Amino acid sequence: MKNYIILALLALLLSCKKEKNIPARNPVPENDSVVFSKIEYKLDKSSVFGVYQLTDKDMAICIPVQFNDQDDPLSVKYEKFLVKDSLPWIYRREMKDYQYYDTFSAGPWIYNKRFEDVFKKEMKDSYFVYGTKGSQKSEIKRIIFQSTECGNDYIAYILNIDKKQIGNPLIASENEIPLQYGRNYKEINQSIKKSASKESTENNYGHGNYNPIVYGNYKNLYFTYYDDFKWHNRNSGSNCQFPERAIFETDSKGKVSMLWSSEMDLLGLPCL
Structure with a gap:
């Protein structure tokens, strides 16, 4: 009988020793479940822009100018710039510090440092850009514009986009879109x-x-x-x-x- 008692006590001691070697786990309360961050999105029409490929190498936010639209601040500023700077091709003057950025694409697109300085302030420095395959955050690297005699004008904010990552670019947003x-x-x-x-x-x-x-x-x-x-x-x-x-x-x-x-x-x- 003594032998059985001794064997039982040894088994109990070994069992306790094994339990002490088990790493302690912090129990998770039932109401403390794992939370995954989810971005909630609400469309703000003023913060979304179309992105287009303008040349073989340039992709940009393209904003059409709405002439005589006093409710469009960017277009109003553009019209004032045209008058103040007396654009050469409108007033039949020399190009001076205006230069053609690209004449081979569906343009032509024009660059001017003064124009870039003025209209850079109207947009954010970077945007979330979405394409046919995915998205990335991109920065504005150059601002150009298109001006025609019939008023089919655009302001283009060229972005540093990786097409291998996102595919063909489609839209840019100030806010992230899930x-x-x-x-x-x-x-x-x-x-x-x-x-x-x-x-x-x-x-x-x-x-x-x-x-x-x-x-x-x-x-x-x-x-x-x-x-x-x-x-x-x-x-x-x-x-x-x-x-x-x-x-x-x-x-x-x-x-x-x-x-x-x-x-x-x-x-x-x-x-x-």
Whole structure:
């Protein structure tokens, strides 16, 4: 009997020793679950811009000038600059310190240090840029502009974009957008195309090839582009006259509404 008691005590002592060697774990309270950070996004139309490839090497936020629009501060400032600086090609003077930045693309684009200094203050130094494959944070590295006799003018903020990382650039945002890529958007794509086709500038004035492609979404916001990404090269044979970026919203019944859009006019509608 004594032998059994001694064996039992030895077993108990060995068991206690093993338990002491087990690393202590801090218990997690039931109500203290792991929290993953989620970015909440609310569309602010004034903080989103269309991004386009202007030349073989340059991709930029392109902002159209709205002449005689007193509600558009950037356009008002642009008009005042035209008058104050007496742009040479408008007033038939020599170019002086203005230089053509690029004449081979769908431009021409012009650079002037005074212009850059003035309009650099109107934008942030960096933006979240989203493309066909992904996103990155990019900085503004140069500011150029396009001015035509018929008033089809643009201010372009060139960004340092890595196309290998994000694909073809589409939009820039002051705020980060938790955009979801890679879903099957076939059904919503058809709904958006059907909804937006009648109002499309490309269908009404261009070659009629408007086909918006959904590349990502955030909840019920769908981000689209219409672009062949070739038009910056005049010899590419592009049939895209009005490249576009847009954001659509769907309601609980599936109704589609356009909330925001950006468009380039390559045809020159003011001249028609």
